[in-house]
Amino acid sequence: MASTEPEDLEPPLKRMKTELQRDSDYWFKSGNVVMVASNTVAYRVHSELLGRKSKVFKDLLDHDAPQPKDQELMDGCPVVHVSDAADHFSTFLMLIYDGWRYRDEGGYIEWGVIKVMLLLGDKYDCPEFRTQAIKHLQLTFPADISDWDSRQPLIQVSPEHAISMANLTRSSDTSGMHAIALYLCCSLPIATLMAGVAGRAGDAESLCLEDLDRCLQGREDLPKVWLDLHAKLFASPLPFHAKSGCVSGCEEVIEVMQGFCKESARRDLGPNIAYDIINRARWRPVMMDAEKRGMCSRCMSFYEGRLLRMRQQFRDGLEKRFQYVRASSAYSDIIELV
Numbered sequence: 119m120a121s122t123e124p125e126d127l128e129p130p131l132k133r134m135k136t137e138l139q140r141d142s143d144y145w146f147k148s149g150n151v152v153m154v155a156s157n158t159v160a161y162r163v164h165s166e167l168l169g170r171k172s173k174v175f176k177d178l179l180d181h182d183a184p185q186p187k188d189q190e191l192m193d194g195c196p197v198v199h200v201s202d203a204a205d206h207f208s209t210f211l212m213l214i215y216d217g218w219r220y221r222d223e224g225g226y227i228e229w230g231v232i233k234v235m236l237l238l239g240d241k242y243d244c245p246e247f248r249t250q251a252i253k254h255l256q257l258t259f260p261a262d263i264s265d266w267d268s269r270q271p272l273i274q275v276s277p278e279h280a281i282s283m284a285n286l287t288r289s290s291d292t293s294g295m296h297a298i299a300l301y302l303c304c305s306l307p308i309a310t311l312m313a314g315v316a317g318r319a320g321d322a323e324s325l326c327l328e329d330l331d332r333c334l335q336g337r338e339d340l341p342k343v344w345l346d347l348h349a350k351l352f353a354s355p356l357p358f359h360a361k362s363g364c365v366s367g368c369e370e371v372i373e374v375m376q377g378f379c380k381e382s383a384r385r386d387l388g389p390n391i392a393y394d395i396i397n398r399a400r401w402r403p404v405m406m407d408a409e410k411r412g413m414c415s416r417c418m419s420f421y422e423g424r425l426l427r428m429r430q431q432f433r434d435g436l437e438k439r440f441q442y443v444r445a446s447s448a449y450s451d452i453i454e455l456v
């Protein structure tokens with residue numbers, strides 16, 4: 119057993135003697151090491167299995183190293199204390215022992231599981247967990263808007279989880295997911311953005327000042343983008359066949375839609391509105407209105423295509439948008455008419 123512990127493991131002197139609760143799921147008679155999380159829950163597990171997934175535990179639980187004389191023992195097994203919340207460490211062990219269980223019956227993965235994959239995956243150097251978590255995030259928030267529209271979200275990410283997602287995706291290996299997290303944060307009420315949220319394991323999360331600033335700026339900019347895109351959706355140039363005289367009289371409908379679309383966007387403005395520009399459902403009312411007014415299917419396809427390209431351009435620009443500093447507004451690189 120290694121005689122030293124990494125800095126982020128709990129130092130023995132700070133521990134208080136309390137009654138340890140043996141975890142019912144991860145207490146194996148054949149286990150050769152007892153892990154104790156937050157000085158409350160004990161897990162009797164297999165050091166080689168932990169070492170197989172985690173480089174930190176591989177080094178820490180090395181059997182060939184001599185055991186110190188004052189080694190704390192439980193049921194004859196050496197004890198290793200970790201500072202993680204028991205809820206997090208249980209999930210970590212669930213990933214190691216029962217990887218297949220991390221999806222619930224609906225096929226979804228709870229945010230708490232992705233959080234542990236990123237958080238403890240980083241702390242205990244488990245590259246497999248981080249890679250899997252990022253892959254799941256990319257499938258849930260794809261780069262291509264057509265994929266976004268047809269996606270079956272794998273992860274249940276509520277708006278409140280966006281703060282946790284922002285905090286866990288700040289490193290460079292998360293492939294643009296930080297910008298997505300900040301975009302989702304912009305849908306939160308300002309009070310929530312400022313105060314943060316309570317986590318599942320009682321671990322409150324709030325944005326760092328830099329991200330809070332980006333989100334507050336984003337909340338100022340997104341309504342402007344919202345108005346801009348609504349003004350552009352039915353603006354000139356007209357579809358070629360509408361210009362040359364649609365049998366359905368689309369030119370007139372398009373003219374009405376230009377005014378209606380702008381008006382509809384203005385009506386939507388408000389302090390706690392989610393300007394979820396990427397979400398196709400948010401555009402359904404104006405597209406349904408055009409159809410109701412008698413726009414022909416060819417013209418509808420033309421505007422559906424334009425809307426898709428606008429949303430794609432917005433999605434493509436998210437990283438640039440959320441890297442700005444307050445002095446220069448991201449509104450300057452607004453979507454071009456296509």
Ligand SMILES: [Zn+2]
Binds near residue numbers: 360366
């Ligand atoms: Zn038409």
